[in-house]
Amino acid sequence: MKSLLLLTxxxxxxxxxxxxxxxxxxxYDFMGETEQSINHVTAEPNPFKEKxxxxxxxxxxxxxxxxxxxxxxxxxxxxxxxxxxxxxTITLTREDIPSGMYIYTLQTDQEVVSKRLVIK
Numbered sequence: 001m002k003s004l005l006l007l008t009x010x011x012x013x014x015x016x017x018x019x020x021x022x023x024x025x026x027x028y029d030f031m032g033e034t035e036q037s038i039n040h041v042t043a044e045p046n047p048f049k050e051k052x053x054x055x056x057x058x059x060x061x062x063x064x065x066x067x068x069x070x071x072x073x074x075x076x077x078x079x080x081x082x083x084x085x086x087x088x089t090i091t092l093t094r095e096d097i098p099s100g101m102y103i104y105t106l107q108t109d110q111e112v113v114s115k116r117l118v119i120k
Contacts, residue, residue, distance in 0.1 A: 037062065037110045047118035054090040056106060056113075058083050065107040066090055068117070070100065094119055 041056040058064070061084050068077040076097060092104075097119055105114045 036113075037108050038064065038106050038113050041106060041113050041115055043104070043115065043117055046116075047120050049094070049120045051091060051093040052117065054092065054104065054106075055087060056089075057087055058085055058108075060085050062108050064088075065105075067105045067107070068092070069103050069105070071102070076102065092117075 037059050039057050039059075041054070043052050043054045045052055054066075061082065063080060064083050065078065065080045067075055067079075069075050077092075099119050102117045102119065103114055104117050105112055107113075
């Protein structure tokens with residue numbers, strides 16, 4: 001059984017929907033045996049034109065900060081959300097964001113995970 005919480009935020013021409021589903025998985029840090037609190041982070045599709053879904057697994061219920069920055073390091077969007085243990089998703093809708101390369105970051109009290117995102 002899946003549970004889904006959907007929140008939609010509007011800011012700077014960006015719509016973000018944050019949802020959670022149940023499930024668990026874990027990753028290990030490549031530098032040792034330290035378990036990561038956020039893992040299996042993907043954006044599909046990437047590159048995208050209209051919207052993309054960022055999926056990640058959390059090892060526990062925790063607060064996650066999602067930030068999208070342009071290649072100059074300027075913050076385009078920032079949201080803080082409480083996520084559940086297991087699979088979580090963030091749906092990012094382009095709206096007024098120009099084409100280009102961006103870096104999105106998921107940050108917890110324990111770590112920061114950053115990945116590249118391309119908007120066509």
